[in-house]
Amino acid sequence: MVGARWEAVVKLIPENGVVIITDENLYNIYGQLFPAFPVLKINPGEDSKQLKVIEKLAKKLLDKGIDRSGFILAIGGGVVCDVAGFLASVYMRGIRCGYVSTTLLSQVDASTGGKNGVNLGVVKNVIGNIRQPEFVICDTSMLQTLSQDEYLSGLAELIKTGVIGDESIIEILENRFPDVMKRDRGILTDLVARSVRFKASVVSEDEKETGKRRILNFGHTFGHAVELHQSVKHGFAIASGMELATIFSLKKGYIRKDESDRIITLLKKYSLLNDHDIPAEDISKLILHDKKKAGEDIHFVFTEGTGKATVRKIPVGEVVDFYREFKNR
């Protein structure tokens, strides 16, 4: 539900047996307005995506007498929704859940598609499953309280959706820059709705990521390598990954120079591109860390111009060579 006021969530949850899962930051800003149910808080950030956090939360659910008829309401960004969604999927073999999604990244990406899960050491999202929440509320007025970095990081995901599937997103981001930077509620609601619509259409065709869903990984092969090598926020890493994937697409002849320039100009306009310099000897190791690898080949997502993407299976060596070539330009 994009555009609804988050406070209206009370109409969607049961009258009893509800537990709210959130993080400390969200609780400090919005906690006073939460519906009157027990609240379990996790520490903000990626470190909370661990099995031991799931175990602790499950114990607390038991203590609170939550049984199979219970309901978990997640109020937070991608971390809270991934943790709460996974917990709901395994607690007592699965209880009901719903999300109030509070970051731009989680509104445009994390809360559509039903993926949830936790990390194993540094390897992301290895333990989890795919299970849809009953609802997701995306109230873009909550984005006013996000830090600038978190906001820009989410914009990178919007650009990704524009590049792979919905050119109108790119047009709006190009033409309404001042309003987007002011976080205008109306424009953001429109952008998030377009993004969710696109992602939902892809996911409904390929829930288990065996085909079309792979295009959603545009920018991720190089992006994950950048993210693992230097700790930048996910969206900034994906932006660098999109820059590389775009120039790689140009080199392969899948797009024209003006199309490639358009994508890179937009990434620069929103200050999303940072320097990265992954040593030659590390790049293949970091890329192979990517779960999407298939033997010695990798499913690499190329752009064919704004609004179109294609997935090609190519040798990892070719991807590594391109990174070296890019750095030596």
Ligand SMILES: NC(=O)c1ccc[n+]([C@@H]2O[C@H](COP(=O)([O-])OP(=O)(O)OC[C@H]3O[C@@H](n4cnc5c(N)ncnc54)[C@H](O)[C@@H]3O)[C@@H](O)[C@H]2O)c1
């Ligand atoms: N399940 C999926 O399909 C999927 C897709 C993409 C990403 N993810 C996951 O999402 C996670 C990243 O999500 P994220 O970027 O939302 O990070 P996050 O949940 O860590 O939130 C980022 C920071 O913003 C704060 N915050 C959240 N909402 C706020 C608000 N409205 N006002 C002020 N502060 C707020 C949080 O406390 C946190 O400090 C990663 O773990 C990633 O793996 C999942």
